[in-house]
Amino acid sequence: MRGRKIHRSMRPPAHRPHSIREVTRQRLLLGLTAAVTGVAGVLHYATGADVATFVVAGVALAGLAWVVGVGTESVGGRLGPAATGVLQSTLGNLPELFIVLFALHAGEIVVAQTSVLGSLFANGLLVLGLVIVSGARAADDGIMRFGPRLPNDTAVLLLLASFLIVILGVSDRIGDGASAHQVEISAVGAVVLLFIYGTWLADYLRRGGKGDEPALEQSAHHIPIVQAIVLLGLAGVAAAFVSDWFIAALDPAVRAIGVSKGFTGLVIVGIAGNAVENVVGITLAAKGHSDLAISVVKNSVAQIAAFLFPALVLLSLFFNTRLTFVVNPVLAGAVALMAIAVWTITGDGRAPAFEGWALAGLYVILATVVWFE
Secondary structure (H helix, E strand, O other), X not given: OHXXXXXXXXXXXXXXXXXXXXXXXXXXXXXXXXXXXXXHHHHHHHOOOHHHHHHHHHHHHHHHHHHHXXXXXXXXXXXXXXXXXXXXXXXXXXXXHHHHHHHXXXXXXXXXXXXXXHXXXXXXXXXXXXXXXXXXXXXXXXXXXXXXXXXXXXXXXXXXXXXXXXHHHHHHHHOOHHHHHHHHHHHHHHHHHHHHHHXXXXXXHHHOOOOOOOOOOOOOOOOOHHHHHHHHHHHHHHHHHHHHHHHHHHHHHHHHHOOOHHHXXXXXXXXXXXXXXXXXXXXXXXXXXXXXXXXXXXXXXXXXXXXXXXXXXXXXXXXXXXXXXXXXXXHHHHHHHHHHHHHHHHOOOEEEHHHHHHHHHHHHHHHHHHHHO
């Protein structure tokens, strides 16, 4: 007993230097993000350097996604693990939301669709794969273990979205009667997905993530609640402006670089816009917090598939360019196969490193195919 008391009493002094380093690092990154955002604004308004604006704005979006993650952790620390995971996913998807809305306003339907799907693929294949690799390496026996409830719930939501995408894709290809009503069917499907997501979310929050997530640790990113709210507000406004600059520079930049719009939305936006899930999920897994790591990624996958995508479909009804669930056949097939792969690998609550590499490998193959399209 005495040994345990002495051990606990020694923890704060040992942790303090680490906290000071984390605070210093956090302030440095916040300042760097603000500076990059400012440079993106100057390039957009004062120069005609579209490629530079495109690149810097993309980096700024990744930085702002990290800032949203910092603010969310601080606010969410008072809400419990389940609510924090949902809040982090919701606010972490702000860059994608603004990018898609500005793309629709500019008539860039390919960018709008591939940005949503790119976020889904980046989280469901690349990030989840790297999280599993990190978690498996941190485990003594080389197998990452986590609660199966959330992965299975996410698989159901992903399969529902896949069903809608594949069915509409087949209808479009064969040109049946339903293919002439893609907007109406997409709108109805969006409402159905949102309803199902809402019922799942209510149950998930009621359970509080029980059985899947342990209590949250005190985060090194913890800041006072008022500062966190201000930070979230500023990051949200900045993300809206940067997204506008990014889309404005997109068309001339991709022509100059020689990269397709599909690859830009699927890979560049998908990775940059998911910086929160990339960093937070992999870091948690490497520290052995398997359930929390899976929660961060899986909540994002569920929200993109069953909330963000259908919500954007409905919002697009107010634009001249309409977003539907009819996508490129290759991407439609990839969504369906991803749903099956994710369910197969995570449904039993355990995964070795090679299964993580398999998911990441699927993402690389898909990105390569899109590069040549």
